[in-house]
Amino acid sequence: xxxxxxxxxxxxxxxxxxxxxxxxxxxxxxxxxxxxxxxxxxxxxxxxxxxxxxxxxxxxxxxxxxxxxxxxxxxxxxxxxxxxxxxxxxxxxxxxxxxxxxxxxxxxxxxxxxxxxxxxxxxxxxxxxxxxxxxxxxxxxxxxxxxxxxxxxxxxxxxxxxxxxxxxxxxxxxxxxxxxxxxxxxxxxxxxxxxxxxxxxxxxxxxxxxxxxxxxxxxxxxxxxxxxxxxxxxxxxxxxxxxxxxxxxxxxxxxxxxxxxxxxxxxxxxxxxxxxxxxxxxxxxxxxxxxxxxxxxxxxxxxxxxxxxxxxxxxxxxxxxxxxxxxxxxxxxxxxxxxxxxxxxxxxxxxxxxxxxxxxxxxxxxxxxxxxxxxxxxxxxxxxxxxxxxxxxxxxxxxxxxxxxxxxxxxxxxxxxxxxxxxxxxxxxxxxxxxxxxxxxxxxxxxxxxxxxxxxxxx
Amino acid sequence: xxxxxxxxxxxxxxxxxxxxxxxxxxxxxxxxxxxxxxxxxxxxxxxxxxxxxxxxxxxxxxxxxxxxxxxxxxxxxxxxxxxxxxxxxxxxxxxxxxxxxxxxxxxxxxxxxxxxxxxxxxxxxxxxxxxxxxxxxxxxxxxxxxxxxxxxxxxxxxxxxxxxxxxxxxxxxxxxxxxxxxxxxxxxxxxxxxxxxxxxxxxxxxxxxxxxxxxxxxxxxxxxxxxxxxxxxxxxxxxxxxxxxxxxxxxxxxxxxxxxxxxxxxxxxxxxxxxxxxxxxxxxxxxxxxxxxxxxxxxxxxxxxxxxxxxxxxxxxxxxxxxxxxxxxxxxxxxxxxxxxxxxxxxxxxxxxxxxxxxxxxxxxxxxxxxxxxxxxxxxxxxxxxxxxxxxxxxxxxxxxxxxxxxxxxxxxxxxxx
Numbered sequence: 001x002x003x004x005x006x007x008x009x010x011x012x013x014x015x016x017x018x019x020x021x022x023x024x025x026x027x028x029x030x031x032x033x034x035x036x037x038x039x040x041x042x043x044x045x046x047x048x049x050x051x052x053x054x055x056x057x058x059x060x061x062x063x064x065x066x067x068x069x070x071x072x073x074x075x076x077x078x079x080x081x082x083x084x085x086x087x088x089x090x091x092x093x094x095x096x097x098x099x100x101x102x103x104x105x106x107x108x109x110x111x112x113x114x115x116x117x118x119x120x121x122x123x124x125x126x127x128x129x130x131x132x133x134x135x136x137x138x139x140x141x142x143x144x145x146x147x148x149x150x151x152x153x154x155x156x157x158x159x160x161x162x163x164x165x166x167x168x169x170x171x172x173x174x175x176x177x178x179x180x181x182x183x184x185x186x187x188x189x190x191x192x193x194x195x196x197x198x199x200x201x202x203x204x205x206x207x208x209x210x211x212x213x214x215x216x217x218x219x220x221x222x223x224x225x226x227x228x229x230x231x232x233x234x235x236x237x238x239x240x241x242x243x244x245x246x247x248x249x250x251x252x253x254x255x256x257x258x259x260x261x262x263x264x265x266x267x268x269x270x271x272x273x274x275x276x277x278x279x280x281x282x283x284x285x286x287x288x289x290x291x292x293x294x295x296x297x298x299x300x301x302x303x304x305x306x307x308x309x310x311x312x313x314x315x316x317x318x319x320x321x322x323x324x325x326x327x328x329x330x331x332x333x334x335x336x337x338x339x340x341x342x343x344x345x346x347x348x349x350x351x352x353x354x355x356x357x358x359x360x361x362x363x364x365x366x367x368x369x370x371x372x373x374x375x376x377x378x379x380x381x382x383x384x385x386x387x388x389x390x391x392x393x394x395x396x397x398x399x400x401x402x403x404x405x406x407x408x409x410x411x412x413x414x415x416x417x418x419x420x421x422x423x424x425x426x427x428x429x430x431x432x433x434x435x436x437x438x439x440x441x442x443x444x445x446x447x448x449x450x451x452x453x454x455x456x457x458x459x
Numbered sequence: 460x461x462x463x464x465x466x467x468x469x470x471x472x473x474x475x476x477x478x479x480x481x482x483x484x485x486x487x488x489x490x491x492x493x494x495x496x497x498x499x500x501x502x503x504x505x506x507x508x509x510x511x512x513x514x515x516x517x518x519x520x521x522x523x524x525x526x527x528x529x530x531x532x533x534x535x536x537x538x539x540x541x542x543x544x545x546x547x548x549x550x551x552x553x554x555x556x557x558x559x560x561x562x563x564x565x566x567x568x569x570x571x572x573x574x575x576x577x578x579x580x581x582x583x584x585x586x587x588x589x590x591x592x593x594x595x596x597x598x599x600x601x602x603x604x605x606x607x608x609x610x611x612x613x614x615x616x617x618x619x620x621x622x623x624x625x626x627x628x629x630x631x632x633x634x635x636x637x638x639x640x641x642x643x644x645x646x647x648x649x650x651x652x653x654x655x656x657x658x659x660x661x662x663x664x665x666x667x668x669x670x671x672x673x674x675x676x677x678x679x680x681x682x683x684x685x686x687x688x689x690x691x692x693x694x695x696x697x698x699x700x701x702x703x704x705x706x707x708x709x710x711x712x713x714x715x716x717x718x719x720x721x722x723x724x725x726x727x728x729x730x731x732x733x734x735x736x737x738x739x740x741x742x743x744x745x746x747x748x749x750x751x752x753x754x755x756x757x758x759x760x761x762x763x764x765x766x767x768x769x770x771x772x773x774x775x776x777x778x779x780x781x782x783x784x785x786x787x788x789x790x791x792x793x794x795x796x797x798x799x800x801x802x803x804x805x806x807x808x809x810x811x812x813x814x815x816x817x818x819x820x821x822x823x824x825x826x827x828x829x830x831x832x833x834x835x836x837x838x839x840x841x842x843x844x845x846x847x848x849x850x851x852x853x854x855x856x857x858x859x860x861x862x863x864x865x866x867x868x869x870x871x872x873x874x875x876x877x
Contacts, residue, residue, distance in 0.1 A: 029764075031542060031543070031689060032542075034541070035539040035541050036542050037517055037519065037538075037541050037544075037764060038518050038519070038534060038538045039518070039520070040518065040519070040520045040521070040530070041520070041521040041522065042521070042522040042523065042524055043506075043522075043523045044522075045524075055498075056497060056498040056499070057498065057499050057500075057501075058498055058499075058500045059503075060501075060502050060503065061503035061504075062503070062504070062523045063503075066503050070569040074495075074499070074575060075495045075496060076496060076497075077491070077492050077493065077495035077496060078497065101537070102534075103537050103539070106537075106539055110539075126690035127689045127690035127691065129689055161691070163689075163690040163803055165803070170801060170804060171801060172690075172691065172799075172800075172801050172802045245493060245586065246492055246497060248492060248586045248618060249492075249586035249587040249588065249616060249617070249618040249856075250588075250857075251795075252795075331523075332502050332504060334498065334500070368800040368801065369798045369799060369800035369806075369808060371796035371809070371810055372796060373796075373810045373812065373829035373877070374796075374810070375829070378829050378831070378876065380808060380833070382800045382808075400800070404875055405877050406877050432856045433488070454659075454875065456800070456833075
């Protein structure tokens with residue numbers, strides 16, 4: 001039995017998409033310098049999503065035989081789909097180093113772990129856990145009009161969890177590395193150096209960090225902080241299905257409900273894009289799971305609402321074309337409007353120019369905790385590596401300053417962004433059943449004027 | 460029984476220990492928005508999990524397809540000696556339990572009529588998910604255990620919208636009886652109007668069963684022995700007998716009471732047990748290997764390598780929910796996006812949502828909106844003042860572990876707002 005046979009079963013539906021989807025992955029765990037096991041998983045199966053006026057139906061199984069129609073007569077929320085041109089085609093990501101033995105990978109990670117545990121720092125490194133994952137995702141999608149899409153993306157992800165304690169304070173933090181490609185990525189990331197620098201600076205914060213005085217201050221957000229802001233404060237609320245209410249019982253609605261295209265929500269320095277075509281990115285694809293060719297989406301241009309992330313069903317309700325944002329995480333998950341690689345676009349300043357114009361401020365280099373409300377307005381960042389800025393110079397480390405404010409306050413207060421662009425790995429969650437998908441998030445260093453800085457609650 | 464799993468076992472000779480498990484789920488899901496149906500989903504998952512062990516080496520493998528024995532052998536050859544190695548229970552019993560349930564028919568027929576009829580009846584536009592599930596757990600071990608357990612459950616959550624006000628409720632059950640009341644409760648909470656501003660500061664807060672469920676999912680993580688030995692839990696220095704929380708708080712892991720699991724992934728029969736009893740720490744959640752490392756016995760909560768809870772119960776108090784609201788408190792209907800700054804200290808914040816109602820002298824004066832609880836979980840559990848006698852069995856998207864939860868009143872909770 002083939003995917004085409006499933007389409008025949010659903011011949012009375014207007015829209016039919018069938019998918020064969022497999023993800024094979026291998027995971028290594030290193031706890032405090034010692035191997036803690038090897039795990040291997042294969043999720044391989046099929047799905048069908050079919051729509052007609054009386055209902056949308058999705059079925060999945062590891063057996064094609066189970067994908068049978070269901071008679072439905074419902075008050076249907078979806079009213080139609082955008083009839084955009086589908087593209088048959090395929091895309092793959094090459095693994096330049098595909099044959100590195102697992103033992104060699106394991107040894108490298110053990111060596112990194114041991115070297116980091118031996119660093120001479122004043123704090124105790126109570127725990128250092130490395131989680132290595134390599135995967136291959138393969139999709140074959142066939143639609144009711146005969147269009148076929150094939151995609152193959154290998155990925156690597158390394159997540160490192162560290163707990164450090166000093167006489168004064170403790171910190172737990174994660175550092176993640178990810179991209180699409182082969183083991184060559186690991187060499188590019190320079191994991192040991194990145195973590196060594198981070199552990200040393202967290203050590204300084206734990207032992208010498210001083211309390212922040214709560215007040216309005218200028219804040220420089222690092223590439224990492226601008227990445228999380230791009231993803232969470234802009235990317236999610238710009239998901240068109242979310243604006244329409246499709247996720248309203250889960251992750252909520254969006255501050256864009258009731259707003260218009262062209263409306264200003266940030267300063268002119270704010271430009272945000274989502275681009276699935278970035279080579280070797282975690283969110284890479286060239287044709288989406290509804291057969292629409294991928295392209296860069298410019299969500300905010302010069303502070304104004306420009307474009308939402310759309311799939312064919314949300315596009316129908318907005319009266320626009322899909323911009324190819326539909327992705328499903330596994331065979332047993334429906335395609336949803338998803339981000340890929342979301343980022344603030346860089347500007348013309350350099351980092352020193354951002355700093356030299358700050359009299360009293362803070363530089364937030366990394367964070368421990370971040371969350372936002374279900375309209376994507378009120379958000380909070382707790383700084384990990386954070387520093388005082390006095391009269392244009394970065395000075396002493398600060399112990400866990402907090403910035404808490406609204407998306408509109410923050411986007412409007414950005415007066416300058418530098419000319420760098422760095423990306424960070426993330427697993428983006430959405431939907432029920434939950435779909436974690438790999439993404440990148442990134443941006444330049446950004447300067448925010450007159451932001452509310454708080455002290456962590458009653459420590 | 461489990462002949463297909465035993466056949467795989469036949470092909471895996473030469474290892475000291477082998478466990479082969481099956482987790483099969485048939486799920487009917489109804490997603491709705493504004494009281495209209497977005498989608499009906501039928502999801503069939505059939506995953507085989509295999510653990511092979513020899514000396515200090517082990518491999519864990521999971522597949523939704525055919526088991527590739529040669530791949531297992533190939534991968535095992537490159538496994539390094541591990542600091543933690545799974546250990547199967549010396550249990551050679553045969554065990555079978557198949558729960559009878561009317562939910563089976565609903566799943567097999569894909570019959571959504573009764574559910575959709577209830578959804579259409581909501582006074583305010585309602586969004587949410589209803590799940591109806593058949594769960595099959597099977598395991599055979601090289602120690603001779605052969606277990607088979609089939610249960611049925613349904614869970615769901617409803618968020619009702621009344622302009623810019625909303626109310627949310629949820630349920631976890633073995634039948635669809637709670638659905639009607641869940642919709643009603645979400646509507647009641649969405650109807651509470653008025654707005655009031657709350658500034659940063661300390662407040663007495665009444666947490667609803669949904670919030671308790673969210674925090675208990677996290678608590679179960681902190682109670683896992685794995686997270687204690689990896690310095691990722693504020694329970695790292697708790698000893699049995701230590702009084703660490705308010706005496707009003709009793710938290711138990713209750714796989715039997717909730718009917719979620721009869722045996723764990725190492726072939727140990729599950730049982731209900733207190734983790735915290737009247738504020739006193741009783742035990743972490745263990746599997747065999749971590750119990751051995753920490754000089755105790757498994758609690759039947761394996762998880763290969765990582766022990767997990769199979770469902771939480773917070774014991775009831777003696778006073779009614781209405782009494783909790785009698786003073787100056789903030790009632791929090793729901794929360795989401797709970798994130799920890801520091802697992803060792805349990806420092807976190809979470810964003811309140813839906814009906815966040817300020818009560819003054821026992822009377823509601825308005826909704827405080829999306830304020831944030833920015834505190835420490837252990838301190839919050841220390842400051843529990845009262846627990847309601849009413850309890851609800853809940854599970855939802857941001858409280859995924861089935862939990863029997865009361866309302867709880869916590870004194871002096873740190874509140875911030877953006």
